[in-house]
Amino acid sequence: MMRNLSCLVAVLCAVFQLTGCVSNETYRVKEQEAARLGKSLEEQQGEGKKLAARNEQCQGEVQRLSGDLKTVQGERDALATSKKGLEESLRSTADSKNARIAELSQTLGEQQTENKRLKDELVRQQKLKELEVQKTSKTYEDLLDKMKGEISKGEITISELKGKLTVNVVESVLFDSGKAEVKPEGKAVLFKVVDILKTLKDKAIRVEGHTDNVQIGGELVRRYPTNWELSAARAINVTRYLQQNGIDPHLLAAVAFGEYHPVASNDTPEDRAKNRRIEITLVSNE
Known part of the structure; x- marks a missing residue:
């Protein structure tokens, strides 16, 4: 240009x-x-x-x-997509948590109902136990009153602990030496016990036979090879007498302990005499 x-x-x-x-x-x-x-x-x-x-x-x-x-637009789109995914994830998590909360709430309600039922049942059982103890105590007091003479002579001891009542009758009152048949005077003592026990319908009555540790000898061995047999025969005969005089047989049980549940040492005649006994025990009827 x-x-x-x-x-x-x-x-x-x-x-x-x-x-x-x-x-x-x-x-x-x-x-x-x-x-x-x-x-x-x-x-x-x-x-x-x-x-x-x-x-x-x-x-x-x-x-x-x-x-x-x-x-920036790509990042914005990515953030929008991420935000959408996060919102969906949060919504899904919230739904899952809400469902779990509802489930736990239902379980908690059921547990509370069950706890209340168990608590009510416990209260009921405690009341029944208290009534049972009261009945046992009343029976204990009646036996003490009716058996004053025998207790004073040392022929019978009566104990009561936590609803369990035990009438301990020494062997010499019920049996002759080496025999299992109940003597007439022994039956008279048992009859006094029967008169009170036959009114009980909610207690099991266990008749326990006990001996000392002196082994059976002489002619008696043929009939009672060991103290097991002797204690069993005595327990069964007392049990049969209780049934014959009005005690419900469904409540009765005869148990033989032989020489293996002593209450004394067996070192003296006096201690061995304590071990030779019949125990009539009242226990829960379950």
């Missing part, structure tokens, strides 16, 4: 010279004007180059920002 302008100036100068119509001063002014225009053109071209560079820079910045925008 600069070249074209120079050519134009040269042409004009030639025309002016040829025609002779243009003065030297006019020529000089035109030449200065042409130079000024050329310089202005150069300045404009330089400014254009700067603008082009800046435009290119702006385009690069736009491209970079566009890339950043796409990245």
Whole structure:
């Protein structure tokens, strides 16, 4: 473009010279004007180059920002997807927790109901136990009152502990030595016991036979080879007498302990006499 302008100036100068119509001063002014225009053109071209560079820079910045925008949009979409998944996960977890809470609440309610039932049953059992102890104590008091004579003679001892009542009758009152048949005077003692025990319907009556540790000898061995047999026979005969005199047989049991549950040492005649006994025990009817 600069070249074209120079050519134009040269042409004009030639025309002016040829025609002779243009003065030297006019020529000089035109030449200065042409130079000024050329310089202005150069300045404009330089400014254009700067603008082009800046435009290119702006385009690069736009491209970079566009890339950043796409990245941000991608991250935003990823966050939205993640948020949606998190919300669904939280909703699922909340539903699961609520279901578990409902299940535990139901279980707790059932346990509370069962605990109340068990508590009520415990109270009921305690009351029944108290009544049972009271009945046993009443029976104990009645036996003490009715058996005063026998107790004072040492023929009978009566004990009561935690609802368990035991009538301990020494062997000599009930049996002759080496025999299992109840003597008449022994039956008279037992009859007093029967008169009280036959009123009881909620107690089991266990008749226990006990001996000392002296082994059976002589002719008795044929009938009672050991103390087991002797204690069993005596317990059975007492049990049969109780049944014959009004005690419900369903409440009765005969038990033989032989020499193996002594209450004394067996070292003296007096101690061995204590071990030879019949115990009538009242226990819970279960």
